[in-house]
Amino acid sequence: MSHIALARLPPPECSGGCTCAAREGSAHDITQRREAERALQEAERRYRSIFENAVEGIFQSTPDKGYLAVNPALARMYGYDSPQQMIDTLRDIEHQLYVDPERRAEFLCLMAEHGQVLNFESQVRRRDGNVIWISENARAVRAPDGGIQFYEGTVVDITERKVYEARIRHQATHDALTGLPNRILLADRLQQAIHQAERDGGIAAVAFIDLDHFKFINDSLGHQVGDELLKVVAARLKSCMRASDTVARQGGDEFVIVLSNQKSLESVTDTIRRIIAVVAEPAQASGLDLHVTCSVGISVFPSDGHDAETLLRHADSAMYKAKELGRNNFVYFAAEMNAHATQRLDMLNSLRHAVANNEFVLQFQPKIHLATGKVVGAEALIRWRHPLRGMVPPGSFIPLAEESGLIIEIGEWVLRTACAQNMAWQRAGFPAIPISVNLSPRQLVRGDIVALVAEVLHESGLAPHCLELEITETVVMRDVDKSLVILKKLKELGVKISIDDFGTGYSSLNYLKRFPVDTLKIDRSFVSDIADDQDDAAIVKAVISLAHILNLRVVAEGVEAEEQRRFLLENGCDEVQGYYFGRPVPSESFAGKWLQAKEEA
Ligand SMILES: Nc1nc2c(ncn2[C@@H]2O[C@@H]3COP(=O)(O)O[C@H]4[C@@H](O)[C@H](n5cnc6c(=O)[nH]c(N)nc65)O[C@@H]4COP(=O)(O)O[C@H]3[C@H]2O)c(=O)[nH]1
Secondary structure, eight states: OOHHHHHSSTTTTTTTTOHHHHHHHHHHHHHHHHHHHHHHHHHHHHHHHHHHHHHEEEEEEEESSSSSEEEEEHHHHHHOOOOOHHHHSSOIIIIIIIIIIIHHHHHHHHHHHHHHEEEEEEEOOOOOOOEEEEEEEEEEEEOOTSSEEEEEEEEEEEEHHHHHHHHHHHHHHBBBTOOOOOHHHHHHHHHHHHHHHHHOOOOOEEEEEEETTTHHHHHHHHHHHHHHHHHHHHHHHHTSSTTTTTEEEEEEEEEEEEEEEEEHHHHHHHHHHHHOOOOOOOOEEETTTOOOEEEEEEEEETTTTHHHHHHHHHHHHHHHHHTTTSSSEEOOOOOHHHHHHHHHHHHHHHHHHHHHHEEEEEEEEEEEEEOOOOOOEEEEEEEEETTTTTTEEEGGGGHHHHHHHHHHHHHHHHHHHHHHHHHHHHHHTOOOOEEEEEOOOOOHHTHHHHHHHHHHHHHHEEHHHHHOOOOOOOHHHHHHHHHHHHHHHHHOOOTTEEEEEETTTTHHHHHHHSOSSSEEEEEHHHHTTTTHHHHHHHHHHHHHHHHHHTOOEEEEEEEOSHHHHHHHHHHHHOOEEEETTHHHOOHHHHHIIIHHHHHHH
């Protein structure tokens, strides 16, 4: 404003008589021009400041290859010391900048079609070779003839967001512990393998892999050891696979592999054999030497199913068959397994129902003192009174209860009922004899078994020495240190402990010496043949002497014949149990037959 006022003033040398008005007019023109120039300069200064100081990268580039102008932010983003250095160096954007040169072609194409690109994301190479993700917004600036003169736009570095997105995507599709694909990605990969086999007329195989006795390792050695072991197994499985195959963790100790584009079943079998061998190699987890095996069920596209869900279900059924057949092996799906899997599911449902509806009963089998023939104990044995199938023996449902975890509730019921029954006999005036209860592997490792036994004794009022817990030898030997701690605590409660099925495992004498046990029960498989099989006879004799050296009682189970009784008597066995003396019977019959007999005697 001030210079306009100044321009209107006559110049100092003016003495009048001149055409001051004209001079004033021309001064006015100059002033206006200067003003416009200054405004322009000001605007340019402002825009330059924005350009120079913007945090976003700003550029002008030509359709052919290079840059016209870039701001310092863009030069910095791409790793150059100055804009000029960047302009001079980057003469071929397509090949020097874009990681995928195709992106430049797409950029040009979008510009030609729409005159702009929005959020155009690409990977570019910085001057130092590092790759970053950028997002560009740009427009085409056209000449009056309509041709593209140059492009101008902005660039932001979105690497951090991309890394974050990739991490989130990875987390959603991978298992956190092992880093393997999870169920979601597995479904996708399996679908791809099916499509590929359909297209090429080949086969694809799905293998369901379950670690044998993993739950036991997890429960007894702790989750940390279990987790470590899963990681080792995951790495081993991966080492057996081609890049095009998939190893996924289905959950827990279950893995699934998808073998795509297979030429023949032989090649599938070869891979599975390799997997079984590699899993079975000794493993180290948390400093412990472990040995784990796996059972594998395989289904094949197209013969065993046409969709991912069916193939997975069938591989799962085959895996159960592999477990049934002794574990550490593999089985291909066969149609009849469907029926078996359905049966198993039905059984599990009715077993759950049985727990809720109290469909179990206990029977009792006497333990006889061999030398005197007196009843010195009773073993409680569970039966399932099924509403349709009648009395179901424990061999038909205990393994499933164990596998599904239902054994915890069932076992607790057995313990309570057996202790209550013993008290009921005593209150009815029968002599106090110890009652034996089988403890399942899961019950033993669950950690609160000591508290449970203490609680049941307290609630029932049963004297601790009137309860004997039978634990199978293999379970005790699987984790000697942990078993030792639990058995000691149980012993401190005052209950008796018996090692069941003795001889079937691999007890070391050294361990046996350390265990606070009262009784060894010789497995009935040895007893049944003592009259005919010299080896079994020798084993039974050895177990009796060993037990006596260690100051333990010996009970022989499964005695069915007189010659077995005589052999055991002659060799100093303390107690016997078996059909020869008495079968398991309901509580009333037991009291009537055995406890009265003891009283009369
Ligand atoms: N062949 C033959 N068998 C005889 C003879 N004497 C007794 N037995 C049977 O041998 C089994 C002895 O029980 P176990 O070794 O503890 O073996 C038991 C035990 O491992 C399990 N079991 C039974 N009740 C329970 C329970 O309450 N809890 C748990 N966890 N397991 C149980 O089921 C297994 C089988 O039980 P049961 O069918 O009742 O079978 C019982 C019994 O009926 C004989 O002279 N000859």
